Amino acid sequence: MKDExxxxxxFEKYKREVLDGxxxxxxxxxxxxxxxxxxxxxxYQAAGGYQTFFKLLKKLxxxxxxxxxxxxxxxxxxxxxxxxxxxxxxxxxxxxxxDILKLSRQLDLGYYxxxxxxxxxxxxxxxxxLVEFLNSKSKREWASRxxxxxxxxxxxxxxxxxxxxxxxxxxxxxxxxLKAQQYNHLFVYWTVDPTxxxxxxxMENHSAFIGAKKALAAGIDIFARGxxxxxxxxxxxxxxxxxxxxxxxxxSLRNNKRQEVLNSINIYYAGDFDPEGLAIYTSxxxxxxxxxxxxxGEYYQLLLDETDNFYPSQKRQHKKQKVLEEVLAEFKExxxxxxxxxxxxxxxxxxxxxxxxxxxxxxxxxxx
Numbered sequence: 001m002k003d004e005x006x007x008x009x010x011f012e013k014y015k016r017e018v019l020d021g022x023x024x025x026x027x028x029x030x031x032x033x034x035x036x037x038x039x040x041x042x043x044y045q046a047a048g049g050y051q052t053f054f055k056l057l058k059k060l061x062x063x064x065x066x067x068x069x070x071x072x073x074x075x076x077x078x079x080x081x082x083x084x085x086x087x088x089x090x091x092x093x094x095x096x097x098x099d100i101l102k103l104s105r106q107l108d109l110g111y112y113x114x115x116x117x118x119x120x121x122x123x124x125x126x127x128x129x130l131v132e133f134l135n136s137k138s139k140r141e142w143a144s145r146x147x148x149x150x151x152x153x154x155x156x157x158x159x160x161x162x163x164x165x166x167x168x169x170x171x172x173x174x175x176x177x178l179k180a181q182q183y184n185h186l187f188v189y190w191t192v193d194p195t196x197x198x199x200x201x202x203m204e205n206h207s208a209f210i211g212a213k214k215a216l217a218a219g220i221d222i223f224a225r226g227x228x229x230x231x232x233x234x235x236x237x238x239x240x241x242x243x244x245x246x247x248x249x250x251x252s253l254r255n256n257k258r259q260e261v262l263n264s265i266n267i268y269y270a271g272d273f274d275p276e277g278l279a280i281y282t283s284x285x286x287x288x289x290x291x292x293x294x295x296x297g298e299y300y301q302l303l304l305d306e307t308d309n310f311y312p313s314q315k316r317q318h319k320k321q322k323v324l325e326e327v328l329a330e331f332k333e334x335x336x337x338x339x340x341x342x343x344x345x346x347x348x349x350x351x352x353x354x355x356x357x358x359x360x361x362x363x364x365x366x367x368x
Contacts, residue, residue, distance in 0.1 A: 003047060007056045010034045015087065023087045027057075027075060030085075054079055064088050094119040103127050106134045111170040126153060126167070133178065140179055148180035185241035189248070191229040192216070197249060198264060201296065202231045202238060204271030204280060208355035209233075215363040222363050223298045225268065233271070239283050245291075259290075268296040273303060273343055274352035275317040278327050295327065297334040303353040304339060306362055310351035319347070 014033045019025055031053055035044040048055075060066045065088055072084035094116045095103075103109055107127060112118055129152050133140075143151075149159040158164040159175070160182075168174065175182060190213040191197055201222075203209040209232035215222050216230060234241070249261055269284065271277035285293050324347055331340040346352065 003052070004056075004059075007034065007047075007052060008060075010037050011056065011060065013037070019087070023089065024069065025085055025087075027081055027083050027085060050077060054081060057081055057085075095124055099124060103131060106131045108172045127171075129153065130171075137179060142179045142181060145175055145180045145182045148175075148178050152178070185237070186244050187234065187238065187241040188232040189229060190216070193228065194248070197229050198266065199225055199227045200229045200231060200245075200265065200267045201225070201227045202233050202267065202269045202284075202293075203355070204233045204235060204238075204269075204277055205355045206232060206234070208270070208358065211358065211360045211363065214360045215367070220363055220367050222367050223296065224367075225266075225296075227268075233269075233280070235276075236280055236283075239280065239287055242284060242288055242291075262290060262292075265291070267291055267293045268299075269293055270296045270299040270355070272352060272354050273300055273346070274313060274354075275319045275323065275347070277352075279318075279320060279323050282323050282326055295330050295334075297331050297336045297339070299358070300331070300343070300353070301336060301339050302362070302366070303355070303357050304342060306357045307353065310346045310349075311354060313350045313352050317350075 010033070011030070014025075014030055018029070018033060031050075034053065035041060038044045038047055057066070061068070066085050067088055068082040069084040069086055072082040074080040075083055100109060100113070103124075107130065112123075133148075133152050145159050146156040149164065150156040153159070153164070159168070159178075159180070168177075188209070190209075201212060203212055209230060212222065212227075212230045216227055221227075231238070231245075249265070269281045271280060281293075281295060324344065328340040328344055331337070331343070
């Protein structure tokens with residue numbers, strides 16, 4: 001029984017991954033797919049080989065899930081099977097009036113009532129599970145999107161995929177209606193006092209984050225900015241995780257003091273001087289316009305001061321001229337026109353300045 005279910009699951013996987021909506025298939029293609037997924041010819045034979053494969057086809061045929069193509073030839077094996085087959089398209093029967101009445105007490109079924117072809121048995125099961133939750137919603141605690149998704153749909157990723165989002169949209173439901181929340185990605189940070197955050201420094205790379213953290217923890221006022229918090233950006237990940245800052249600050253879109261709090265926060269960004277590092281900064285600014293995020297010009301000047309030579313790019317990076325112009329304009333506004341000219345030349349020659357140039361010892365040399 002266990003082996004039979006395994007072969008059936010492989011057939012379902014073949015339908016999803018290979019056929020992908022098509023109906024007709026070659027017998028040999030299906031057998032090769034199963035053989036490969038089992039690990040090759042030897043495991044296939046150990047699992048029963050062609051004899052088990054034959055039984056699978058006959059079972060699916062008896063259940064009216066597949067049928068032969070009449071014009072197809074037989075293969076040359078025993079027992080024989082047709083070489084070409086087709087899935088049997090399931091004709092939707094629609095939901096009974098009784099089921100529709102039960103579901104409509106909690107759900108807006110308007111979308112599906114206009115589309116009988118989408119009234120499948122599988123969907124009906126999902127909707128009844130949804131109704132079961134909604135009936136007890138008032139007694140339930142809030143949960144993460146993934147927790148609620150697993151509870152209702154037996155799949156923790158369902159509500160994060162297009163299929164799950166479309167289902168909620170069709171029913172005019174939101175995650176909040178399910179007492180579910182999509183939690184922000186967390187970032188790594190260090191702060192002097194989490195209740196008194198006002199001057200934030202974001203570091204692109206881990207070693208740079210550690211160096212700045214050690215300096216601040218030692219009481220070194222790097223760049224004379226009074227930084228009380230340093231965030232590890234983890235490269236491009238900060239673009240997704242930055243929204244966690246709202247939770248850290250205790251503000252949200254529904255908080256009346258939100259803008260007041262945001263206006264009191266100073267945020268500076270420092271990363272590698274190279275196309276990717278600067279693109280992270282501009283993308284971060286574009287995605288979160290309500291936060292005033294600035295480049296820490298003094299940091300890039302320090303990168304220049306700490307090296308006699310620029311470093312060659314280790315890999316080809318995609319250059320966006322718009323990113324360069326935006327960054328250099330900001331440097332000039334901050335009074336770093338000469339530095340901006342040097343950095344433009346480095347950019348054009350595929351040269352870079354890595355953050356690892358500024359270490360704890362460098363902070364001690366300049367700011368102690």
